[in-house]
Amino acid sequence: MDSYKGSCHCKKVTFSFTSSNILEEVYKCNCTLCVKKSIIMKSIPKSAFILESSPELLREYIWNKKIAKHYFCKECGVYTHHVRRRDPEQISVNLMCVDDIFIPENTVINLIDGASHD
Ligand SMILES: [Zn+2]
Numbered sequence: 001m002d003s004y005k006g007s008c009h010c011k012k013v014t015f016s017f018t019s020s021n022i023l024e025e026v027y028k029c030n031c032t033l034c035v036k037k038s039i040i041m042k043s044i045p046k047s048a049f050i051l052e053s054s055p056e057l058l059r060e061y062i063w064n065k066k067i068a069k070h071y072f073c074k075e076c077g078v079y080t081h082h083v084r085r086r087d088p089e090q091i092s093v094n095l096m097c098v099d100d101i102f103i104p105e106n107t108v109i110n111l112i113d114g115a116s117h118d
Pocket of ligand 1: 008009010011012013073074075076077078
């Protein structure tokens with residue numbers, strides 16, 4: 001297990017998590033929301049994620065089936081993570097918000113077909 005830290009753009013929202021093989025099973029999703037965010041995500045168990053900053057600094061966005069909960073910084077608007085719809089016991093982290101992470105060209109990025117979920 002490796003430890004990671006991450007933040008939004010203005011650094012008011014900060015989080016940490018542990019993960020092994022951080023660049024394995026990373027994904028993009030083609031649902032209407034993820035297409036607009038255009039980010040690469042990594043799912044981890046909820047228990048591995050720690051929100052370091054106050055929850056007050058986050059804005060929550062819930063839509064469609066109202067299961068997934070998407071979190072954004074209230075100040076800079078950057079999406080940091082969400083509670084997954086297909087498994088609410090998992091958190092998907094915006095890999096682009098993780099400190100000191102380099103995603104090589106040849107990283108396999110899975111495409112999740114969120115657009116076809118009912
Ligand atoms: Zn921010």
